[in-house]
Amino acid sequence: MEKVPKADEVRGKEGEVLMSDLKSIIQTKFTNEPFSGNGALQAFSQKGIELFNEQGIPTSKHEEWKYTRIGSVLNKEFSYAGGATAVTAKDVDAFRLPGNENANELVFVNGIYHAELSTIRSSADELVLMPLSEAVTTAYKPVIDKHLGHSANYHTDGINALNNAFAYQGLFIAVKKNMAVQHPLYCYYINDARTVNVLSQPRTLIHVGVNAEVFLVEEEVTLGASDSFINRVSEIVVEENANVHIYKIQNEDSHSSCVKTTHVRQVGVSRVNSVTITLNGGMIRNNLNVILEAPGCESNMYGLYCVKGNTHIDNHTIVDNVMPNSLSNELYKGIIDENATGVFNGKIFVRKDAQKTNAYQSNKNVLLSDAATVNTKPQLEIFADDVKCSHGCTVGRLDEEALFYLKARGIGDKEAKALLLHAFAGEILDKIELPSIRQYADAIISERLGFEL
Amino acid sequence: MLSIKNLHARIEEKEILKGINLNIKPGEVHAIMGPNGSGKSTLASVLAGRSDYEVTGGEAEFLEKDLLELSPEDRAREGLFLAFQYPIEIPGVSTTNFIKTAVNEIRKYRGEEPMDAVQFLKKMKEKMKLVEIDQSLLSRSLNEGFSGGEKKRNEIFQMAMLEPKLAILDETDSGLDIDALRIVAEGVNKLRDGKRSFLVITHYQRLLEYIVPDFVHVLYKGKIVKSGGKELALELEEKGYDFIKEELGEAIEA
Numbered sequence: 001m002e003k004v005p006k007a008d009e010v011r012g013k014e015g016e017v018l019m020s021d022l023k024s025i026i027q028t029k030f031t032n033e034p035f036s037g038n039g040a041l042q043a044f045s046q047k048g049i050e051l052f053n054e055q056g057i058p059t060s061k062h063e064e065w066k067y068t069r070i071g072s073v074l075n076k077e078f079s080y081a082g083g084a085t086a087v088t089a090k091d092v093d094a095f096r097l098p099g100n101e102n103a104n105e106l107v108f109v110n111g112i113y114h115a116e117l118s119t120i121r122s123s124a125d126e127l128v129l130m131p132l133s134e135a136v137t138t139a140y141k142p143v144i145d146k147h148l149g150h151s152a153n154y155h156t157d158g159i160n161a162l163n164n165a166f167a168y169q170g171l172f173i174a175v176k177k178n179m180a181v182q183h184p185l186y187c188y189y190i191n192d193a194r195t196v197n198v199l200s201q202p203r204t205l206i207h208v209g210v211n212a213e214v215f216l217v218e219e220e221v222t223l224g225a226s227d228s229f230i231n232r233v234s235e236i237v238v239e240e241n242a243n244v245h246i247y248k249i250q251n252e253d254s255h256s257s258c259v260k261t262t263h264v265r266q267v268g269v270s271r272v273n274s275v276t277i278t279l280n281g282g283m284i285r286n287n288l289n290v291i292l293e294a295p296g297c298e299s300n301m302y303g304l305y306c307v308k309g310n311t312h313i314d315n316h317t318i319v320d321n322v323m324p325n326s327l328s329n330e331l332y333k334g335i336i337d338e339n340a341t342g343v344f345n346g347k348i349f350v351r352k353d354a355q356k357t358n359a360y361q362s363n364k365n366v367l368l369s370d371a372a373t374v375n376t377k378p379q380l381e382i383f384a385d386d387v388k389c390s391h392g393c394t395v396g397r398l399d400e401e402a403l404f405y406l407k408a409r410g411i412g413d414k415e416a417k418a419l420l421l422h423a424f425a426g427e428i429l430d431k432i433e434l435p436s437i438r439q440y441a442d443a444i445i446s447e448r449l450g451f452e453l
Numbered sequence: 454m455l456s457i458k459n460l461h462a463r464i465e466e467k468e469i470l471k472g473i474n475l476n477i478k479p480g481e482v483h484a485i486m487g488p489n490g491s492g493k494s495t496l497a498s499v500l501a502g503r504s505d506y507e508v509t510g511g512e513a514e515f516l517e518k519d520l521l522e523l524s525p526e527d528r529a530r531e532g533l534f535l536a537f538q539y540p541i542e543i544p545g546v547s548t549t550n551f552i553k554t555a556v557n558e559i560r561k562y563r564g565e566e567p568m569d570a571v572q573f574l575k576k577m578k579e580k581m582k583l584v585e586i587d588q589s590l591l592s593r594s595l596n597e598g599f600s601g602g603e604k605k606r607n608e609i610f611q612m613a614m615l616e617p618k619l620a621i622l623d624e625t626d627s628g629l630d631i632d633a634l635r636i637v638a639e640g641v642n643k644l645r646d647g648k649r650s651f652l653v654i655t656h657y658q659r660l661l662e663y664i665v666p667d668f669v670h671v672l673y674k675g676k677i678v679k680s681g682g683k684e685l686a687l688e689l690e691e692k693g694y695d696f697i698k699e700e701l702g703e704a705i706e707a
Contacts, residue, residue, distance in 0.1 A: 399541075400504075401541050402541050402543050404503055404504070404525060405537065405540070405541040405543070406543075406551070406555075407502075407524070407525040407526040407529070408501050408502070408525050408526075408528075408529055408534075408535050408537075409529055409551070409552075409555040409611065409615065410526050410529035410530045410555050410558045410559040410562070410615065411526060411554055411555050411558050412526050412558060413524075413526065415554065415558065416526075419546055419551070419554065420543070420546070422545075423543065423544060423545025423546045423594075424545065426545045427544075427545060
């Protein structure tokens with residue numbers, strides 16, 4: 001009698017075929033890319049493509065990709081066209097974030113920094129921007145040698161390797177020593193999908209000098225109705241006594257997906273605050289890594305995902321405490337409606353020298369529909385013995401007692417729910433220190449929740 | 454104002470109200486007393502529309518409307534107010550914004566324009582004075598970290614702001630020291646205007662020294678077993694609930 005394969009095996013086999021097809025599609029495309037001029041970064045990019053060839057696109061068999069099957073959105077013809085598209089300043093106007101008139105606006109088109117569309121208001125004393133391939137021939141070479149590609153130590157998958165392959169097109173940003181950058185950096189990552197599907201690979205390395213402070217505000221944008229996938233890696237080096245604020249606003253259409261890796265190395269005693277707000281998109285994977293490499297660092301990582309439709313939002317965070325006396329605080333909150341799915345995976349390492357570490361983590365979710373799901377997983381790996389670590393997660397519905405209390409005062413069902421959800425979200429919104437961005441985030445969240453005051 | 458006839462209600466499988474009859478006219482203050490577990494708070498919850506309770510029989514008419522058919526929010530909009538025994542803490546919702554939302558939702562229901570910020574603040578100030586509540590409390594999150602007394606005072610403040618036609622006070626005296634009790638009671642008394650009615654639910658006679666009722670009812674095992682004037686409360690205080698049990702025990706068992 002013929003053996004009937006189990007459903008799992010069938011799926012596994014189909015998945016493999018799919019993935020290998022995808023790998024060969026990307027390889028074929030990649031060999032057609034003009035590699036000339038990548039000069040000093042050639043070896044780095046070459047290593048990236050080799051690793052990608054070995055690993056391919058991660059499947060759900062990969063532990064870190066168990067719930068996020070990016071193969072399902074990458075399995076189509078994508079164009080790899082670079083920055084030479086017909087995007088105009090007028091196109092950019094449609095999605096500039098509030099406060100832009102005082103911001104440095106950095107525009108990336110199909111993964112590549114576009115100087116003509118960008119507006120740099122800071123002086124060269126404060127802020128330096130240049131292609132990575134150029135920076136590597138300047139005094140910044142040691143910084144690049146030391147830090148470019150450090151995220152690959154934490155993400156050993158093909159998708160990170162694929163971005164490495166495109167690093168020769170990347171941008172280097174330096175915030176100079178002692179500079180509090182007066183103008184925040186608004187970074188728009190645009191995929192021009194008006195005629196074809198676009199897969200882009202933006203890459204940045206940001207060096208924040210001693211005593212410097214900078215606000216980074218990041219937004220992904222897709223033009224047009226074709227599919228868009230952004231595979232972005234941003235590596236940030238934070239020197240002694242620097243302050244870095246990273247805000248992400250994710251509010252795209254359902255045909256736009258992304259893997260976004262933000263990898264922060266706090267190499268001196270410094271502070272980092274990150275707030276990630278997610279409203280819309282197809283499949284969204286955020287990797288946020290904070291490596292606390294100096295004693296006494298502080299990192300705060302906040303996230304709010306308020307999703308519906310078929311949006312899939314996956315926040316993977318890594319906090320790596322290397323040296324003693326550091327503090328990390330992590331709070332991610334989710335409001336999940338309709339068929340949307342959420343994933344939270346929070347990993348905390350405390351290395352053996354990282355005594356007196358304080359590391360806190362919390363993930364709270366409210367599910368608004370029967371079909372909404374969330375997978376939440378804390379992972380603590382502690383090798384020091386004198387540390388304070390806590391983690392917790394909740395998944396639930398709105399508090400019925402609180403709802404009744406509001407209704408008993410004459411507030412309708414819809415308004416009462418909106419009031420409670422807005423309060424739930426407010427804890428994260430309050431962490432945004434740029435008023436114009438805070439107000440904007442509050443406005444789009446309030447609109448989603450039907451909250452008015 | 455409120456007319457309750459033969460009201461039965463249960464929670465899950467347990468029948469708690471077993472035929473309540475009660476009539477409250479405009480301007481009257483009724484007190485409901487009774488031992489623990491007699492159904493006092495259940496009556497308050499059923500009237501306010503808490504969904505855990507299922508009404509299994511009888512009727513309740515409020516201002517000529519079928520109260521039991523109305524949603525909790527519509528009951529409030531029609532002019533019914535419940536001062537909670539255990540007010541809920543809601544982090545992230547400022548007390549002021551909450552009350553403003555409530556006031557304007559009720560106005561909308563009645564076809565009135567929403568109050569503007571100036572009118573609202575003026576009214577707030579006036580009512581704050583009335584119930585002796587401090588501004589600092591109202592700018593905090595709703596009931597979050599409030600003491601027991603502050604929570605109850607906030608309930609009375611909300612009542613003052615919403616100006617209900619009938620206010621149900623569910624064991625408002627529980628957990629209050631004598632000073633807090635006096636302040637809360639004085640707030641209530643200032644809202645007695647000859648038209649507004651009150652249903653005061655309490656375990657102890659103490660509260661009724663401050664809020665003097667027109668009628669006192671004794672609730673026992675889900676029924677009102679005795680009604681009288683304010684002197685009935687004193688009698689209960691003196692003799693305890695046992696005298697009711699002795700007087701009526703057999704009749705109820707039967």
